[in-house]
Amino acid sequence: MPKVKTNAAAKKRFALTGTGKIKRKHAFHSHILTKKSKKRKRNLDHTALVQDANLKQVRELLSLR
Template sequence: MPKVKTNRSAAKRFNKTGSGAITRSKAGKNHFTGKKASKSIRNLRKGTLVSSADEKRISKIIPYK
């Protein structure tokens, strides 16, 4: 069976944890932060897990990560 190519844009956006869960960074941090509360901007720094509905689809495009 041939190797599967990794989607490079997805490889930069997602990581796998040791247990195999896929993590992502939160959206809304790049601009328009002046109108957001400091607490909400601080919470955007933390990563979060990908939803279970998307996990199978994303794991197919980052097979070796």
């Protein structure tokens, strides 16, 4: 059986933590930033963890079983 390829887009967007959780970046922080408050932009800067509802789908894209 052939190897399963990792999705290249997912590879660039997600990162694994040391404990096996998957980190992600927040959306809405790439453009049209002038109308957003400093507090909102600052909070979008931090990384977040992938929610349980999406975890299975993201793990499949990253070829993690």
